[in-house]
Amino acid sequence: KAGVTQTPRYLIKTRGQQVTLSCSPISGHRSVSWYQQTPGQGLQFLFEYFSETQRNKGNFPGRFSGRQFSNSRSEMNVSTLELGDSALYLCASSLKGDSEGNSPLHFGNGTRLTVT
Amino acid sequence: AQSVTQPDIHITVSEGASLELRCNYSYGATPYLFWYVQSPGQGLQLLLKYFSGDTLVQGIKGFEAEFKRSQSSFNLRKPSVHWSDAAEYFCAVGVGDYKLSFGAGTTVTVRA
Numbered sequence: 001k002a003g004v005t006q007t008p009r010y011l012i013k014t015r016g017q018q019v020t021l022s023c024s025p026i027s028g029h030r031s032v033s034w035y036q037q038t039p040g041q042g043l044q045f046l047f048e049y050f051s052e053t054q055r056n057k058g059n060f061p062g063r064f065s066g067r068q069f070s071n072s073r074s075e076m077n078v079s080t081l082e083l084g085d086s087a088l089y090l091c092a093s094s095l096k097g098d099s100e101g102n103s104p105l106h107f108g109n110g111t112r113l114t115v116t
Numbered sequence: 117a118q119s120v121t122q123p124d125i126h127i128t129v130s131e132g133a134s135l136e137l138r139c140n141y142s143y144g145a146t147p148y149l150f151w152y153v154q155s156p157g158q159g160l161q162l163l164l165k166y167f168s169g170d171t172l173v174q175g176i177k178g179f180e181a182e183f184k185r186s187q188s189s190f191n192l193r194k195p196s197v198h199w200s201d202a203a204e205y206f207c208a209v210g211v212g213d214y215k216l217s218f219g220a221g222t223t224v225t226v227r228a
Contacts, residue, residue, distance in 0.1 A: 004159070021166055029216075031214070033214070033215065033216075034220075042218060042220045042221060043218035043221075044218070045215040045216065046217055048214040050214070051128055053150065055214045056213055056214040056215050058215070065185055090160065092159075092160075104150065104162050104164070105150075105160075105216065106162070107152075107160040107161070108159050108161035109157070109159045110158075110159055
């Protein structure tokens with residue numbers, strides 16, 4: 001079974017631009033979560049989607065948004081990029097996304113975003 | 117809100133020696149507990165999880181972890197470390213709100 005696929009692997013953008021990252025979950029998984037990883041803040045939760053509905057959102061500004069499609073694939077968008085948005089963005093999928101032990105998260109390899 | 121503390125930022129261990137990584141959590145009830153490992157340039161891989169039952173859980177790659185409610189801890193152990201175990205290890209907590217809270221991570225270096 002194929003794992004979580006994130007595209008692209010690397011991105012370089014300029015301040016003020018916007019960016020869209022894509023995530024394809026493991027087949028059969030209906031929950032997709034997004035996390036931001038930086039050296040200073042570590043792993044921070046962005047949002048979680050299940051059946052095209054956002055069920056939880058982390059403490060990020062409105063410039064960060066996401067969506068999920070009917071095939072469970074997900075995208076996240078960051079508008080008006082800032083230098084501090086440079087990070088590794090990780091997508092994770094799970095069967096139910098309830099963060100319980102019987103539905104753990106499976107992570108992709110991430111998209112490395114650099115903002116200059 | 118729940119929080120996770122990994123007191124050790126970096127640990128160096130000799131190949132073949134034992135390894136223990138510490139994790140403490142702060143939460144009113146018993147959360148769901150996880151250990152993940154991240155190799156350079158990779159995503160996170162689940163090593164093991166605890167959500168109920170036996171407090172000693174076995175995971176992949178020869179790792180185990182013990183949940184101690186009285187100490188709010190979930191420490192990860194491996195009896196004999198291999199060079200391929202060099203990576204960053206993250207403890208995480210879930211409380212049923214569709215997200216995980218992660219510790220800051222512990223980087224493990226394995227010396228020959």
